[in-house]
Amino acid sequence: MPRRPSKPTPAEISGAAALLLALLLSLFSPTLAVLPLALFLLACLAAPFLAGYGFFLPVISRDSPEGKQVALTFDDGPWPTSTPILLDLLARHNLQATFFVVGRQAEKHPELIAAILAQGHGIGNHSLRHDSLLMLRSPKALQEDIHATQEILQKSGVTPCVFRPPTGITNPRLKQVLALENLLAVNYSCRAMDGGNRNIDNLAGKILAQLRPGDIIMLHDLPPLRQTSTIDWQNELERLFTALKCNYQIVPLEEIIHHPVMMSESDGPHYR
Numbered sequence: 001m002p003r004r005p006s007k008p009t010p011a012e013i014s015g016a017a018a019l020l021l022a023l024l025l026s027l028f029s030p031t032l033a034v035l036p037l038a039l040f041l042l043a044c045l046a047a048p049f050l051a052g053y054g055f056f057l058p059v060i061s062r063d064s065p066e067g068k069q070v071a072l073t074f075d076d077g078p079w080p081t082s083t084p085i086l087l088d089l090l091a092r093h094n095l096q097a098t099f100f101v102v103g104r105q106a107e108k109h110p111e112l113i114a115a116i117l118a119q120g121h122g123i124g125n126h127s128l129r130h131d132s133l134l135m136l137r138s139p140k141a142l143q144e145d146i147h148a149t150q151e152i153l154q155k156s157g158v159t160p161c162v163f164r165p166p167t168g169i170t171n172p173r174l175k176q177v178l179a180l181e182n183l184l185a186v187n188y189s190c191r192a193m194d195g196g197n198r199n200i201d202n203l204a205g206k207i208l209a210q211l212r213p214g215d216i217i218m219l220h221d222l223p224p225l226r227q228t229s230t231i232d233w234q235n236e237l238e239r240l241f242t243a244l245k246c247n248y249q250i251v252p253l254e255e256i257i258h259h260p261v262m263m264s265e266s267d268g269p270h271y272r
Helices: 010-026 030-049 083-093 103-108 110-118 139-154 174-180 203-210 227-247 253-257
Strands: 069-075 098-101 122-125 158-160 184-186 216-220 262-264
Touching: 010 030, 069 253, 083 110, 083 227, 098 103, 098 110, 103 110, 103 139, 110 122, 122 139, 122 158, 122 253, 122 262, 139 158, 139 174, 174 184, 184 253, 203 216, 203 227, 216 253
Parallel strands: 069 098, 069 216, 098 122
Antiparallel strands: 158 262
C-alpha cells in the first residue's frame, strides 16, 4: 500500500516558528529570546500524553461527524477469558469492532485471532508487549517491537495498516518508524478511564455521557481485575451496546479514519 505524502507536523512547524521568533527577539533581548524556546519545550513534553493530538506525527482519533457514526475498538487482547465474551456480545448485537492486539498475546493465542477475523472484525497493531515505556526506547528498539508484532500477525494471514501506541503516548521517532512499516497512527476520542477493566463501575454511563458523533471509542479486551466482576463487566457492555444501537450508527473503524485497518492474504486492503 503506498505511503501517504509526508506533511510538516505541528512539532516541526512550531519548532521552526519558535526558533525564528527566538532569533528575532535576541536582537532586542537575549532573555526574551528564551521564552519561545521554553514554550516549545513545554509543548514537546506535554504533547505525547494527549492521545487525540498528533503533535509529532499524524494521529487520527476521530472524524468529522457524518450522521451519528461512531466506531468501537478494543485494546490489549487477545485473552482467553475476555475475547470470547466480547465476540459473543458483538455477534449478538451484530456489531463490528477493531481489536488492537498485543503481539505476544496474539502469538500465544492464534486461535483467538482467527476467531476475531472469522467474525469480520479488524485487527490493529498495539505493540509487542504493551510496554508503557516503549516511546522512551531507541528508534531501533521501537521499530523492532512494532515490526515483530506485524510478523506475528502475518502468520494469521493479516497485516495491520494501523498502529495504536500503548496508553496512546507518541514521540518524535514514531513518525519515521510508522512510515517504514506502512502504518497509520490511530488513537481514540472517547474512553471510560477504566484502568484496563480495573474499574468497570458505570462503564457504559461514562462512555455515553461524553460520546459524540465521529468518535472512536476505546474499551479493553482484558479480564476484569476481580473474577467476580466479569458478570458486571458483561452487563455494562450489554447496556452500552444496546444504547449505542438506539442512538448511534456503529460503523467499522475504516469508515471513521478513511483508511484500511488491515490487509489480508485473500483480498488485499480490508474495507468492509
